[in-house]
Amino acid sequence: MAGATGGTAGGARRWREAAGEALYGPEGFFVRHAPAAHFRTSVHASPLFAGAVAELLRRVDEVLGHPAELALIDYGAGRGELLTGVLAALSGQPGSLAARVRPHAVERAPRPEGLDPAVAWSAEPPCGAAGLLFANEWLDDVPLDIAETGGDGVPRYVLVEADGTEHPGEPVSGGDARWLDRWWPLPPEPGLRAEIGGPRDAAWARAVSCLDRGLAVAVDYAHTRAARPPLGTLTGYREGREVRPVPDGRCDLTAHVALDACAAAAERAGAPATGPGLALSQREALRALGVSGGRPPLALASQDPAAYVRLLGRAGEAAELTDPAGLGAFTWLLQPRGIPLPPPWGVHGETGDRPSG
Numbered sequence: 001m002a003g004a005t006g007g008t009a010g011g012a013r014r015w016r017e018a019a020g021e022a023l024y025g026p027e028g029f030f031v032r033h034a035p036a037a038h039f040r041t042s043v044h045a046s047p048l049f050a051g052a053v054a055e056l057l058r059r060v061d062e063v064l065g066h067p068a069e070l071a072l073i074d075y076g077a078g079r080g081e082l083l084t085g086v087l088a089a090l091s092g093q094p095g096s097l098a099a100r101v102r103p104h105a106v107e108r109a110p111r112p113e114g115l116d117p118a119v120a121w122s123a124e125p126p127c128g129a130a131g132l133l134f135a136n137e138w139l140d141d142v143p144l145d146i147a148e149t150g151g152d153g154v155p156r157y158v159l160v161e162a163d164g165t166e167h168p169g170e171p172v173s174g175g176d177a178r179w180l181d182r183w184w185p186l187p188p189e190p191g192l193r194a195e196i197g198g199p200r201d202a203a204w205a206r207a208v209s210c211l212d213r214g215l216a217v218a219v220d221y222a223h224t225r226a227a228r229p230p231l232g233t234l235t236g237y238r239e240g241r242e243v244r245p246v247p248d249g250r251c252d253l254t255a256h257v258a259l260d261a262c263a264a265a266a267e268r269a270g271a272p273a274t275g276p277g278l279a280l281s282q283r284e285a286l287r288a289l290g291v292s293g294g295r296p297p298l299a300l301a302s303q304d305p306a307a308y309v310r311l312l313g314r315a316g317e318a319a320e321l322t323d324p325a326g327l328g329a330f331t332w333l334l335q336p337r338g339i340p341l342p343p344p345w346g347v348h349g350e351t352g353d354r355p356s357g
């Protein structure tokens with residue numbers, strides 16, 4: 001970091017405020033740009049992802065006992081692509097599920113033209129619903145402050161100018177200092193950084209508590225207390241490429257998520273109805289929901305070449321979604337509220353690891 005300890009160069013402010021304006025202000029990056037124009041999420045990688053969410057919704061519906069109205073809330077919905085994909089996946093299925101689903105996009109950007117009129121759209125979540133709340137790559141875009149240990153061994157807020165130049169600010173204090181102590185203790189070595197996750201904890205707890213009964217799922221690049229990245233993960237994305245994080249409204253500003261802290265916050269806020277979060281990799285989650293990267297049998301190539309090519313394409317997409325070195329390494333946090341986890345994780349199935357920390 002440039003600048004003297006405690007210096008406040010003109011225009012420099014904390015990262016949370018700077019990123020909040022750069023992403024969501026009147027000229028903010030996400031207000032002006034569709035996320036898909038700049039980076040590829042699992043939603044865009046393959047319709048298999050929406051198919052898996054449709055399957056998860058079906059299992060939540062079972063556990064809820066087939067309510068007359070089943071909410072499907074997509075938090076941080078982009079341009080509604082996931083909801084569109086889930087509705088398409090459900091429309092081909094037998095039974096009453098498709099008719100009972102109430103799709104709702106929660107998104108700060110305006111409603112896109114041409115979206116299915118059945119999809120409700122709002123900047124705030126609907127409250128009191130029963131169903132599935134799904135947040136794919138939302139929490140990593142909730143702005144937060146950054147701390148860096150100074151030459152004196154004290155964690156200080158990082159201040160940033162509009163061109164991305166950073167300066168050390170005041171020592172981290174109050175609730176932020178308590179959050180660091182609990183979730184991301186910074187050793188006294190100069191230059192170590194932490195992303196102060198309190199705003200994400202609060203955002204997730206609030207989202208989960210809007211569900212009356214059901215399952216809330218957050219999917220993101222994540223880390224736990226046992227293995228925080230020593231220099232943090234803040235970065236930028238523009239036009240498909242990773243770029244230096246600059247809060248000028250021209251790039252996404254994203255940092256991996258301390259999902260263990262989010263899970264604990266939701267559990268505290270929802271007690272006693274909100275169950276402990278279950279964290280697993282996207283690879284494990286998608287496999288449990290029937291997405292497999294297995295190749296079709298070679299014999300099919302001569303028996304039915306068109307089917308073989310189609311299944312080969314699906315296998316390639318499934319492999320991308322479950323790649324342990326790519327999208328498969330995302331964490332799924334499953335947090336039930338007022339119901340048991342759906343199969344295979346709950347009810348009559350096995351349970352997995354609880355996020356540690």
Ligand SMILES: C[S@@+](CC[C@H](N)C(=O)[O-])C[C@H]1O[C@@H](n2cnc3c(N)ncnc32)[C@H](O)[C@@H]1O
Nearest residue numbers: 030035041043076077078106107108136137138
């Ligand atoms: C990385 S994009 C992900 C879009 C989509 N879920 C996907 O996976 O393709 C994050 C989205 O979350 C939205 N977002 C961020 N904070 C939000 C909030 N507090 N309420 C609603 N939407 C929010 C942004 O506007 C952006 O469209």
